[in-house]
Amino acid sequence: MTEQSVPLLVFDFDGVLVDGMAEYWWSARRAALALVPDLSLPEQAPPGFAQLRPQIHKGWEMVLMAAELGRPDLELAALLASYPAQLEQALLRWGLSPDQLQRSLERVRSEAIAEDLPGWLALHRFYPGVVERLQQLACAGSPWAVLTTKGGEFARQILRAAGLEPWALFGHEQGSKSEVLAQLLASQNRPIWFVEDRRPTLELVRSQAELGAVRCFLVSWGYLAPGDRQQLPDGIHWLEPEIFAAPLAQWP
The missing domain is CATH 3.40.50.1000 (HAD superfamily/HAD-like)
Structure with a gap:
């Protein structure tokens, strides 16, 4: 050949x-809380996050979906059924841009690597x-x-x-x-x-x-x-x- x-x-x-599902939620949760401190998000990923993951294309979307999962009135079925349209609505709802969300995510990851690289790596398999x-x-x-x-x-x-x-x-x-x-x-x-x-x-x-x-x-x-x-x-x-x-x- x-x-x-x-x-x-x-x-x-x-x-x-x-x-890297464990890391996705770990980082997305922290990035969302840095932007919206009064969010209430569980330490462990809710089932809806795994259901949303196949729809998610870019890192900033993970952070936005973490915020969405903190909404008491979230209709997960509607979000899954029309994800692209719901994504745009979520950006408007939270008053955030993809760039803001991406920067927050990368800041969380950079800090994790600097402070505890073995711990961050252990979240991946x-x-x-x-x-x-x-x-x-x-x-x-x-x-x-x-x-x-x-x-x-x-x-x-x-x-x-x-x-x-x-x-x-x-x-x-x-x-x-x-x-x-x-x-x-x-x-x-x-x-x-x-x-x-x-x-x-x-x-x-x-x-x-x-x-x-x-x-x-x-x-x-x-x-x-x-x-x-x-x-x-x-x-x-x-x-x-x-x-x-x-x-x-x-x-x-």
């Missing part, structure tokens, strides 16, 4: 490589077999990258603690996932394979003609919404753990 035929595997981070598979890819000369809406330095800290060094790491600072994938297609003389756990993200990639050459995979683990596997569009392949662990030639 020539270098030009070896794909560049581009992995989403949260929900594909790492389960790699999915079974992921660390070993990424190490195998590196040993086999198959480059892999990380593309995440998390701040790049936060993802790098978690990877570094596991002894993992990606070919490249793209955080939200580098632009949207579609923008980064387009840049990779233009700059890399090799196939680009994109592995995600968020079906709407993959559907957006598939809808853009300039990204038609990107091979898309939806993992069977992670933060999936009910029905995500059903009637997958052409060009989005379902990826089970046993196939993830298999040689790339056996991937769909």
